[in-house]
Amino acid sequence: MKYYSTRHSVPEADLKYAVSKGLAADNGLFMPGRIDTFDPSFFQTIDRLSFQEISFQVALKFFGDDIDHDKLKEIVFDTLSFDCPVVHVQNNIYALELFHGPTLAFKDVGARFMARLLAHFLEGSDSLVNVLVATSGDTGSAVANGFLGVPGIHVYVLYPKGKVSAIQECQFTTLGQNITALEIDGNFDDCQRLVKTAFLDKGLNEKLTLTSANSINVARFLPQAFYYFSAYARMEQRNKEFIVSVPSGNFGNLTAGLVAKRMGLPVNRFIAANNENDIVYHYLKTGMYNPAPSVQTLANAMDVGDPSNFVRILDLYGNSHEAISADIAGFRYSDDEIRSVIDKVYKQSGYLLDPHGACGYQSLEDYLNDDQVGIFLETAHPAKFTETVESIVGKGNIALPAKLAEFMKGTKQSIPLGKQFETFRGFLLSEV
Numbered sequence: 201m202k203y204y205s206t207r208h209s210v211p212e213a214d215l216k217y218a219v220s221k222g223l224a225a226d227n228g229l230f231m232p233g234r235i236d237t238f239d240p241s242f243f244q245t246i247d248r249l250s251f252q253e254i255s256f257q258v259a260l261k262f263f264g265d266d267i268d269h270d271k272l273k274e275i276v277f278d279t280l281s282f283d284c285p286v287v288h289v290q291n292n293i294y295a296l297e298l299f300h301g302p303t304l305a306f307k308d309v310g311a312r313f314m315a316r317l318l319a320h321f322l323e324g325s326d327s328l329v330n331v332l333v334a335t336s337g338d339t340g341s342a343v344a345n346g347f348l349g350v351p352g353i354h355v356y357v358l359y360p361k362g363k364v365s366a367i368q369e370c371q372f373t374t375l376g377q378n379i380t381a382l383e384i385d386g387n388f389d390d391c392q393r394l395v396k397t398a399f400l401d402k403g404l405n406e407k408l409t410l411t412s413a414n415s416i417n418v419a420r421f422l423p424q425a426f427y428y429f430s431a432y433a434r435m436e437q438r439n440k441e442f443i444v445s446v447p448s449g450n451f452g453n454l455t456a457g458l459v460a461k462r463m464g465l466p467v468n469r470f471i472a473a474n475n476e477n478d479i480v481y482h483y484l485k486t487g488m489y490n491p492a493p494s495v496q497t498l499a500n501a502m503d504v505g506d507p508s509n510f511v512r513i514l515d516l517y518g519n520s521h522e523a524i525s526a527d528i529a530g531f532r533y534s535d536d537e538i539r540s541v542i543d544k545v546y547k548q549s550g551y552l553l554d555p556h557g558a559c560g561y562q563s564l565e566d567y568l569n570d571d572q573v574g575i576f577l578e579t580a581h582p583a584k585f586t587e588t589v590e591s592i593v594g595k596g597n598i599a600l601p602a603k604l605a606e607f608m609k610g611t612k613q614s615i616p617l618g619k620q621f622e623t624f625r626g627f628l629l630s631e632v
């Protein structure tokens with residue numbers, strides 16, 4: 201399979217190049233050159249397959265040309281050592297729980313897959329790849345845990361001092377081994393700028409192999425299609441129109457769903473559920489895409505003012521606003537609305553939403569008619585946002601999952617750094 205850049209001004213790349221570089225040299229995002237479809241009969245018997253088996257069938261369509269099939273199967277089965285169950289919430293609304301992985305958020309799927317794929321490509325070589333990742337919380341933990349102990353790879357997690365929750369911080373600062381946490385005296389944008397500048401710095405790139413594990417990387421992006429197929433397989437009421445709502449920030453997760461639909465998955469329509477960072481919501485309404493500085497909300501993993509994967513959506517639909525809005529409906533919710541949704545659903549059904557899932561849930565309630573059935577992606581465990589969620593449903597109502605409690609026991613190790621690029625550059629060079 202060849203991968204082209206959404207900017208079309210560099211030659212097509214192979215999978216290994218696309219995964220090791222992250223971004224194309226013209227700053228475009230890589231897209232698969234073909235999207236193969238499944239025979240409709242596949243969907244008639246899909247419910248007999250396990251999550252891992254379904255995912256392997258999907259992975260073959262993406263990566264089957266490039267990786268030995270036994271190896272690919274091993275990577276997929278090893279990545280998905282946890283389930284993504286469908287849980288009935290109430291009426292015709294279901295949750296696809298993507299938080300049963302090691303860091304309790306959906307990013308575990310893409311990060312674990314990417315780590316294993318990169319390790320496979322590095323097998324037998326003695327080169328060291330340095331993964332740089334800027335995080336506002338969840339990405340850092342998923343990437344650090346996904347790559348933990350993987351030979352040939354060192355991960356640097358850059359995070360803004362004092363701006364991530366204690367639970368999030370301990371998930372990437374207590375690991376040790378091949379993971380280094382850098383506590384940057386600045387905000388998330390500073391962390392992202394440092395990483396982006398490092399990729400462009402010629403001298404640095406001559407001395408070190410650098411790559412990105414943000415959701416622009418195809419090895420993180422495409423595996424997110426797996427769980428859309430398994431969601432369909434595990435649904436009840438499959439004779440009804442199937443609506444899928446995705447709490448969205450950088451739009452990697454939703455775009456993977458659109459790819460799944462292109463492969464034949466019978467999704468009637470997607471919903472892009474936004475918080476107050478509603479750039480795509482306005483695009484869907486008006487056809488105008490106007491990026492804006494992000495605003496802080498309770499669903500902080502969706503606080504993105506210029507979603508990086510939006511160009512992939514434009515590319516998939518040939519820039520047609522009409523085609524895009526036919527496949528995606530938009531909803532947006534304020535912090536007050538998020539609070540009242542969490543409260544309402546907990547009282548009505550006992551189901552505890554996290555602030556991101558709350559946007560997904562409510563958009564289905566606002567959208568669905570009786571002939572439809574809807575599923576929202578519950579992208580993180582509510583315990584990752586204990587303070588917010590307990591302030592709504594009352595203290596003591598969230599049990600801290602054992603996996604999180606384990607992280608909390610470790611000792612925090614991080615290196616404080618200023619936000620000047622020269623400081624960061626000097627640090628990386630001193631690591632060689």
Ligand SMILES: *Cc1c(COP(=O)(O)O)cnc(C)c1O
Binds near residue numbers: 306452454
């Ligand atoms: C990253 C994240 C999102 C947003 O996903 P995108 O693929 O960036 O749209 C939503 N919810 C949670 C909990 C996240 O960590």
